Amino acid sequence: MPAPDRPVARPRPVYLNLVRIRLPLPGIVSFLHRVSGAVLFLFGIPLLLLAVQCSLATPDQFASLTSALAHPLARLAAIGFAWACLHHFCAGIRFLLLDLHIGDDLAPARRSSAVVLAVSLALTLVAGVRLW
């Protein structure tokens, strides 16, 4: 594709050092969207189904689900899942808005990526405090 507005040709090929590369904030949010999605697929869906199955079985099993969360490791995992859900949800809504061309200029897009990071972390904190 011709690029008439770029006067100087950049040296090619370009080698990207993945360790030294610094993503802008929207890039980090986008990458975390992928990471949280992978976590939700690998562990989230089976655990969700297991939880729904147990919770519907008997009142005892419904109660055992809440007592299972008494273990600190289970609580840590639950907080991890809460973050994955919340980040994926918030970042996803941001992407839907960007698709509708709402806030897709550089400055508002950077701002909204910061909002997504902050809101999902804050809500995770609230969930964690309620759990503990």
Next chain:
Amino acid sequence: MVTRPLRQAVGAHYGSKDWLVQRVTAVVMAAYTILVLGLALWNGGIDYALWKALFARGAWKLATFVFMLALCWHAWIGVRDIWMDYVKPVGARLTLEVLTVLALAAYVGWTVQILWGGR
């Protein structure tokens, strides 16, 4: 502003269909999630009796089933994108994609068992 390329690099427009499916399923899941959260807030938490009564309703079973279908379709597109981006050997990618489809099919089956398994 991005100008349209003069010709399509890949055929059959499959990319734009998946792009749309990814977004429609996201909206379906968001609606269901907000419904569950709203129910929990409205009732001041969900206890066993309420939970059980909710899942006894046919409409709720259907809504939950549609949610799970949306979730699995959404997950398929997302996970397949991850395999396509990071796994280049065709054999390994195909294996991972097949395993993904099998897992998602099993999850849909599991959902049917939970919802209509009878107890």
